[in-house]
Each structure stands twice: as C-alpha cells, then as structure tokens.
Amino acid sequence: MIKKVELEVLNIGIKQNLSDAVCMKIPNDSALAMVCTKNKFAAAPVVISKTNIQNNRIKYLFVNSGNANACTGIVGYNNAQQYSRKLSAKLNCKSEELLIFSTGVIGKQLPMNKILSSIHNSNFSFKSTWEQASKSIMTTDKYNKFINKTFTIQGQQIRMNAICKGAGMIEPNMATMLAFMELNIKLSKSAISKLIKHVVDNSFNRISVDGDMSTNDSFVIIATGETETIDYDVDVTSFALLKKNITKICQDLCKMIVSDGEGSTKIIEIDVNNAQSESQAKKIAFAIANSNLVKTAMFGCDPNWGRVMAKIGSTNIDVDINKITLLINDHMIFCRGEIDRRCNIEVLEQSMKNREIFLNINLNSGRSRYKVMCSDLSHEYVDTNSLYTT
Structure with missing residues (x-):
C-alpha cells in the first residue's frame, strides 16, 4: 500500500497572483519530528506547533509565505488560532492535529478575511507536486529548492522528497528557513528524533548568510511507514547509513540556500581542523563566517588572509599563531606566524574568481574539526534588505 504525503498548493491572498501556501496531508501512522528556531521571540505559528506536536497525532501541515506572523502580539496569535480552526473544520480534524508555519515579513498582521475566504473556497483535492509546493513557500528566494531522490539500504528502496526555502536571515539555530x-519508511518516535537531531547538527546548523537568527525557522521530517523492512531501532548499521544519506541530502539543500543567499556571488566553505575541541573549532568557524570584512573580501575576489587571522585572534581562544596554517583554495598563504612566501599570489588571486571558495584553517593543537558554509556580502544584499518591507 502506497503511503505518501499529499499536497495542496493554493493562494490565500498574501501574494498577488502567486501561490503563497501549501497544505500537506499526512498518512495515518506516520512518525513526525520537528525542530524550530531558538529565537526567544518565536512567531505565533512556531509556538502553536511546538505545543500541538507534543501530544497529538498530526494529520496536516499548513505553510504560508509572504507574512511571518511574528512580533504581531495577541492579535497575531489569535489569527493563527482562527485560521487553524477554519482549516480543521474544512479538513475534518481537530485544530490540535495541525502544524502551522509562516515565513515572510515580520510585524504585519495576516490578511485574515482573504485567508479565511480562501480556505473556505478551496476544495483541497491534494493533487499538487513537491515542486509546486517548493515554489509556494518562497520569499526572497530567487529559485525554488527541492530534491527528490531514492537510495537503497540493505535492499530496501527508500524514497525521499524534500523542499526548503531560505535566502536571508540565515544563521543557526536554525538557519533561516523552512x-x-x-x-517512505517506518521510524519509531525515538529513531526519527535521533535522526533529525543528527541531520540538523550536521547541515542546517552549519550555514550562515548574515548571522541573523529568524523567528520562524522550522524543519519537519515525516516518515510515512510505507515500508517496514528494517527496524532502525535495532539495526545500527542501517540507521547509520540512513543518517549519512539524509544528512548529505540536507547538506545539498543547505548549499542551495547559501548559493541563493540574498546577493550571494560566492559559496564559502570554512574548515577549522585540528582544534582542541569541537566547540573551539565551531566558535572560530562561525566568527569567520559572520565577519563582514572577510565576506566583503570574498565578494571582491580578494584573498585577504589578514582579515581571517585577525578574526581568529578576536575570538580570545587560546591558540598559538605560530602553529596555525591557512590555505585559501588549497594555496598555503599563512604559516609559522607570517605570510608564506612560497605562495603564488597571482595563481591564488585567479582562483578567487571561482564561485566556490575554500578556507582551511589548521590550528595544529588537537584533533577536533568543524565545517561551516556561508555566502559573501555584496551590494545586492544591502539593496535587498534596505528595501525589504516596501
């Protein structure tokens, strides 16, 4: 028996003549796991969904774009509750059996008359595609982001569909996105919870566009239970392979987000290795990723290693500058406390014109490692965000 998530894309009046919402119908007996923003001012839909997922069997997900319904006070919270009740009546379920999500401009109230009318008039035939759904959740994204893929574990064919959105306000936890x-597999509550934590820690929580944490970030994994061949609670090897495959898929989604970062012209991978601890490597990696001076240098195709080293020093982490080596695009530019005179600067500068830039920082003080992916900082980013609400 085929058990899959069914989709209905619709326009609820937030955007003009564009799809701006999607409803997802969840098969019976599916397992769900969700992680959300850690922003203390989380949007009303996040607050409601975190409550609903605790003690209810979730039957539907509803996502809107163009309006975040964040920092909208009690009116915004009541609005979210109101359209949840309207949806539940239309879909013949309880409002507590819905998870709701919003993304878009912060601080504006939802156009409730349009939303309620659209829900009332929609037939919810659930015949939309994942690609259509990916377009309906876009905000400042230049292109829609979706992946459908099949892979095999122990002879079991696993089918995966994933969509995401995100281009600005990208920073853990999580990275601004839905x-x-x-x-299509069966997972226990314990297994899917372990899976989503591992995946997020190794993908969405390792990217940055601008260092700003959103009020609405959410990621949901749905395991429909269509195939039950493998017990992932018992088969440790298969579960490890599952984590590896799903993490890689989410890392590919992350790369799409960074590539589509507002005004992005570069994808920058920062690899801090041989640190005393992972937390030390993580702190240095994100310090570099969120440095405007480093990011603007990357935009200008300038291998400004001095900005990288200065940012490492500003973290106040106890590292020996004489042990650090810095490679940019595999060219050794810094070692033994100074510029490496053997570096061919002309070749290095030419490599800076590449779309992807690689910074490798070897601290030579331990065995821990942390990788982060980020974008550069361009004129277009400033233009986009200086005019966003208008």
Missing part, C-alpha cells in the same frame, strides 16, 4: 522532508 524545510520539509518525506521518507
């Missing part, structure tokens, strides 16, 4: 994934 993401939804369907797997």
Whole structure:
C-alpha cells in the first residue's frame, strides 16, 4: 500500500497572483519530528506547533509565505488560532492535529478575511507536486529548492522528497528557513528524533548568510511507514547509513540556500581542523563566517588572509599563531606566524574568481574539526534588505 504525503498548493491572498501556501496531508501512522528556531521571540505559528506536536497525532501541515506572523502580539496569535480552526473544520480534524508555519515579513498582521475566504473556497483535492509546493513557500528566494531522490539500504528502496526555502536571515539555530522532508519508511518516535537531531547538527546548523537568527525557522521530517523492512531501532548499521544519506541530502539543500543567499556571488566553505575541541573549532568557524570584512573580501575576489587571522585572534581562544596554517583554495598563504612566501599570489588571486571558495584553517593543537558554509556580502544584499518591507 502506497503511503505518501499529499499536497495542496493554493493562494490565500498574501501574494498577488502567486501561490503563497501549501497544505500537506499526512498518512495515518506516520512518525513526525520537528525542530524550530531558538529565537526567544518565536512567531505565533512556531509556538502553536511546538505545543500541538507534543501530544497529538498530526494529520496536516499548513505553510504560508509572504507574512511571518511574528512580533504581531495577541492579535497575531489569535489569527493563527482562527485560521487553524477554519482549516480543521474544512479538513475534518481537530485544530490540535495541525502544524502551522509562516515565513515572510515580520510585524504585519495576516490578511485574515482573504485567508479565511480562501480556505473556505478551496476544495483541497491534494493533487499538487513537491515542486509546486517548493515554489509556494518562497520569499526572497530567487529559485525554488527541492530534491527528490531514492537510495537503497540493505535492499530496501527508500524514497525521499524534500523542499526548503531560505535566502536571508540565515544563521543557526536554525538557519533561516523552512524545510520539509518525506521518507517512505517506518521510524519509531525515538529513531526519527535521533535522526533529525543528527541531520540538523550536521547541515542546517552549519550555514550562515548574515548571522541573523529568524523567528520562524522550522524543519519537519515525516516518515510515512510505507515500508517496514528494517527496524532502525535495532539495526545500527542501517540507521547509520540512513543518517549519512539524509544528512548529505540536507547538506545539498543547505548549499542551495547559501548559493541563493540574498546577493550571494560566492559559496564559502570554512574548515577549522585540528582544534582542541569541537566547540573551539565551531566558535572560530562561525566568527569567520559572520565577519563582514572577510565576506566583503570574498565578494571582491580578494584573498585577504589578514582579515581571517585577525578574526581568529578576536575570538580570545587560546591558540598559538605560530602553529596555525591557512590555505585559501588549497594555496598555503599563512604559516609559522607570517605570510608564506612560497605562495603564488597571482595563481591564488585567479582562483578567487571561482564561485566556490575554500578556507582551511589548521590550528595544529588537537584533533577536533568543524565545517561551516556561508555566502559573501555584496551590494545586492544591502539593496535587498534596505528595501525589504516596501
């Protein structure tokens, strides 16, 4: 028996003549796991969904774009509750059996008359595609982001569909985005919780566009239970392979987000290795990723290693500058406390014109490692965000 998430894309009046919402119908007996923003001013939909997922069997997900319904006070919270009740009546379920998500401009109230009318008039035939759904959740994204893929574990064919959105306000935890994934396998509550934590820690929590944490970030994994061949609670090897495959898919989604970062012209991978601890490597990696001076240098195709070293020093982490080596695009530019005179600067500068830039920082003080992906900082980013609400 085929058990899959069914989709209905619609326009609820937030955007003009564009799809701006998607409803997802969840198969019976599916397992769900969700992680959300840690922003203390989380949007009303996040607050409601975190409550609903605790003690209810979730039957539907509803996502709107163009309006974040964040920092909208009690009116915004009541609005979210109101359209949840309208949806539940239309879909013949309880409002507590819905998870709701919003993304877009912060601080504006939802156009409730349009939303309620659209829900009332929609037939919810659930015949939309994942690609259509990916377009309906876009905000400042230049292109829609979706992946459908099949892979095999122990002879079992696993089908995966995933969509996400995100281009600005990208920083853990999580990276500004909404993401939804369907797997056709059976997972226990324990297994899917372990899976989503591992995946997020190694993908969405390792990217940055601008260092700002959103009020609405959410990621949901849905395991429909269509195939039950493998018990992932018992088969440790298979579960490890599952984590590896899903993490890689989410890392590919992350790369799409960074590539589509507002005004992005570069994808920058920062690899801090041989640190005393992972937390030390992580702190240095994100310090570099969120440095405006480093990011603007990358935009200008300038291998300004001095900005990288200065940012490492500003973290106040106890590292020996004489042990650090810095490679940019595999060219050794810094070692033994100074510029490496053997570096061919002309070749290095030419490599800076590449779309992807690689910074490798070897601290030579331990065995821990942390990687982060980020974008550069361009004129277009400033233009986009200086005019966003208008």
